[in-house]
Amino acid sequence: LHYTDPDKVPIAGDHSGVTIDIISIRPPFLASIYLLFSYQANIPPNTEGYNVDIECKYQDKPVLHPFAFRTHAHTHGMQISAYVVRNDQYRLIGTQSPQRPQAFYPVPDKA
Numbered sequence: 001l002h003y004t005d006p007d008k009v010p011i012a013g014d015h016s017g018v019t020i021d022i023i024s025i026r027p028p029f030l031a032s033i034y035l036l037f038s039y040q041a042n043i044p045p046n047t048e049g050y051n052v053d054i055e056c057k058y059q060d061k062p063v064l065h066p067f068a069f070r071t072h073a074h075t076h077g078m079q080i081s082a083y084v085v086r087n088d089q090y091r092l093i094g095t096q097s098p099q100r101p102q103a104f105y106p107v108p109d110k111a
Contacts (some may be wrong), residue, residue: 006072030062031038036082068104069094 041052071080077098083090
């Protein structure tokens, strides 16, 4: 778990977590988190607005069907948007302020 403010950790501690069950039969559908990030973004000092573009060329076999979108940018992020680009056509996956609570927000167009 990643707290933006360590003072928000409950006094009783944090008991969140994930339980993983392992099965030997492949399920009919796969679920995953596809993470895009930039670790080399250098925002110049005293800059009021600055874009950091991140892209990837996905060529794996499973067809991706985004159903949720989450952002994370600490205190400097104002708006994060993600698009699928095919044949010079842009389709919005999601857009969100990273200052909102960190959660997976539904994707408006699941097509």
